[in-house]
Amino acid sequence: MGEKVAGLNTVDRILVGFRRRIGCHPPARVMTELSSHRPRNSSPGKGGCDMSIALNTPRRNTPRGLPLAALTLTACLLAAPLFAAPMTDTDREHLLVHFEMTTQMVAEQVRGLSPAQLEYKASPDRWTIRQVVSHLAVAEPDYWREIQKALKAAPDMKDKKSTSTDADIMWYGIDRVVHTKTGGGHEKVDTYKDLDEALGKFQALRATMIEYIRTTTDDMRAHSFGDYGDVIDCWQWMLEISTHAERHIQQIREIKNDPKFPKN
Secondary structure: OOOOOOOEEEHHHHOOOHHHHHHHOOHHHHHHHHHHOOOOOEEOOOOOEEEEOOOOOOOOOOOOOOOEEEEEEEOOOOOOOOOOOOHHHHHHHHHHHHHHHHHHHHHHHHHHOHHHHHOOOOOOOOOOHHHHHHHHHHHHHHHHHHHHHHHOOOOOOOOOOOOHHHHHHHHHHHHHOOOOOOOOOOOOOOOOOOHHHHHHHHHHHHHHHHHHHHHOOOOOOHEEOOOOOOOOHHHHHHHHHHHHHHHHHHHHHHHOOOOOOOOO
């Protein structure tokens, strides 16, 4: 899956480092490859290997030739346990790593913020941090229902081809140069007026989805998903639920970095 880049595929390289926050050690497969392909002048850090990797794979609808900054990534992926077929250990590991990362990061980004900070708007047409979390609490239940529906249909990817690579889906969470307008009811960002309520709804569903990823025997690669236009497989759509959250984590950071953001 993904494109091969110097021994590790692109998805492995993008995911490298997400586990540092959770204090897990990388599988031997990843460490072996990274030690063999470490860039010149790099050196291991505590608990892993620090490496700067320039990535240049655009997601669909992303302009080609977009200049990309080098990403500093640390190899600390969780060693994959024994899982039931048919999902591969690698596919399951990638979903778990990304879902656990974005679930934790949403909570980290809003922890300790004052009411003034939660309700700050850089401009009248921008969302507040509280509204961003409310959006995730509104949107993800729909995404979860949609993927469950797609997985109940007959497997059909044998006769179809995904319009995106796995790396494209990953890049969607990183690239916020191209903005799209939210619709489908997900723009109702004031559904939850209280941050704790919105965050609680988000985290409760995330626990359900993470448990599904850990235990499912569904062949997610065999089922297509095309509710939003382009056809991808259900594994990719599951990943995109998490990369969508990653985009909004970056949005929260942008709000906090605004020069007029309240200091307290």
